[in-house]
């Protein structure tokens with residue numbers, strides 16, 4: 001499972017950031033940004049997190065996941081449409097000269113520690 005290695009890296013990053021900040025507390029909450037087009041399954045992320053966070057500072061932390069939608073930008077009519085799924089044509093004019101922006105994010109936005 002692809003998500004296992006992502007979560008492994010995530011927990012490593014969390015431990016590192018918390019250490020670097022000189023904190024010794026546990027993690028209360030993690031904010032993640034996982035774009036709709038990133039190919040990452042958020043249920044699998046949560047499941048892997050439950051497993052892998054055990055015994056680390058992140059154990060029991062709340063996972064807050066934001067899933068930004070991609071925007072389809074049309075080179076013909078200039079429309080910027082927020083889309084749910086991959087599209088091959090502009091939702092407004094139907095032209096195929098489009099490109100996608102965003103939706104592929106995969107990042108750790110913030111770490112909240114227990115007081």
Ligand SMILES: [Zn+2]
Pocket residue numbers: 074075076077078079090091092093094095
């Ligand atoms: Zn268009």
